[in-house]
Amino acid sequence: PTSSFFDTYHPYDLNVAFLRALSLSRPDLVSAVEVVGQTVEKRELVAVRVTGPTQEGGGGGGKDVVVLTAGIHAREWISSSSLLYIAARLVDEYTTDPSTARILDAVEFVLIPSINPDGYEYSRNSDRMWRKNRRRNDAFSHGVDLNRNFDDHWGDPGASPNPFSETYRGPSAASEPETKAVQDYLLGIARGSKGRAPRKIIAGVDLHSYGQDILRSWGWTHRDSTNEAVLAALGDRAAKAATDVPRITEKEGKGAKYASFKASGLYVTSGSTDDWYTSHLNATGWTVELRDKGNKGFVLPPSLIVPTGIDAYAICKALVEGILEIPGGIPPNH
Numbered sequence: 001p002t003s004s005f006f007d008t009y010h011p012y013d014l015n016v017a018f019l020r021a022l023s024l025s026r027p028d029l030v031s032a033v034e035v036v037g038q039t040v041e042k043r044e045l046v047a048v049r050v051t052g053p054t055q056e057g058g059g060g061g062g063k064d065v066v067v068l069t070a071g072i073h074a075r076e077w078i079s080s081s082s083l084l085y086i087a088a089r090l091v092d093e094y095t096t097d098p099s100t101a102r103i104l105d106a107v108e109f110v111l112i113p114s115i116n117p118d119g120y121e122y123s124r125n126s127d128r129m130w131r132k133n134r135r136r137n138d139a140f141s142h143g144v145d146l147n148r149n150f151d152d153h154w155g156d157p158g159a160s161p162n163p164f165s166e167t168y169r170g171p172s173a174a175s176e177p178e179t180k181a182v183q184d185y186l187l188g189i190a191r192g193s194k195g196r197a198p199r200k201i202i203a204g205v206d207l208h209s210y211g212q213d214i215l216r217s218w219g220w221t222h223r224d225s226t227n228e229a230v231l232a233a234l235g236d237r238a239a240k241a242a243t244d245v246p247r248i249t250e251k252e253g254k255g256a257k258y259a260s261f262k263a264s265g266l267y268v269t270s271g272s273t274d275d276w277y278t279s280h281l282n283a284t285g286w287t288v289e290l291r292d293k294g295n296k297g298f299v300l301p302p303s304l305i306v307p308t309g310i311d312a313y314a315i316c317k318a319l320v321e322g323i324l325e326i327p328g329g330i331p332p333n334h
């Protein structure tokens with residue numbers, strides 16, 4: 001996308017408006033913006049679906065699903081920008097790049113641009129380094145770390161019971177409206193709801209920053225998942241794809257080196273999206289830490305939005321292509 005939209009970071013409402021505009025411009029590829037639920041501060045959590053026009057009567061037919069989420073941590077602005085960049089590239093290249101058409105004809109992307117818009121706005125307007133949501137815990141503290149609040153191994157080591165902590169897990173699994181809404185929405189897709197057939201979710205990718213890492217389950221234990229060999233190969237392939245994207249124009253910037261390893265290799269956490277995607281959606285669950293490696297850290301300059309979006313696009317594309325190439329698909333995890 002050549003538009004100037006990716007020259008800067010935008011308020012949450014404008015990010016949603018971008019998806020709405022994308023849907024209006026290509027209704028053949030992008031669904032209407034769906035409301036998934038409400039945040040603590042009553043903002044709307046939204047999703048859009050992107051897929052090639054389907055023969056099976058709309059709604060993505062019976063295609064396998066790839067879930068992409070971002071913005072669970074308030075200060076990681078680049079994650080939401082990158083998700084929008086991916087959406088724009090998928091749409092733009094459907095008609096110009098046969099490899100993109102192949103992906104969009106094979107799978108349906110479900111995109112959630114921000115799991116934590118309250119935190120994002122608080123980070124934009126009040127405290128740049130805010131991480132958690134905006135739950136009022138008590139008279140003295142705000143915020144639950146939504147990436148410790150998902151209903152997988154909640155309460156185990158790797159999260160804090162202390163409301164003041166940056167990794168506060170909340171009072172119970174999925175206690176937060178943001179967590180509950182995202183879980184229920186994605187479970188509805190997996191199990192089928194509102195008269196829709198159940199769908200196979202082949203990947204769940206949660207975008208974060210920073211570190212330039214592609215992390216696979218498990219994150220709650222150092223043990224390998226049953227698919228370790230397959231996932232390691234996929235993660236390595238995605239890391240290489242991002243590292244090696246050719247870049248020509250000044251705006252595309254310079255490449256960055258990505259690494260691939262088990263999420264627990266960063267540190268063990270409980271209640272995180274990646275393991276919930278693996279265990280509850282039966283998908284391959286991923287956390288992708290985008291740029292940079294700590295030079296600017298969370299405060300990534302706007303000039304790196306497009307270069308990082310290119311990384312994120314390459315990673316997602318490589319993961320999906322890799323999964324589609326596995327004969328018989330990914331075996332289920334246990």
Ligand code: 0X9
Nearest residue numbers: 147208209219263267269272287
């Ligand atoms: O701590 C996190 O939630 C993620 N890092 S961040 O700096 N973006 O906050 C890493 C999560 C990795 N996944 C697991 N360990 N399950």
Ligand code: ZN
Nearest residue numbers: 073076208209
């Ligand atoms: Zn994060």
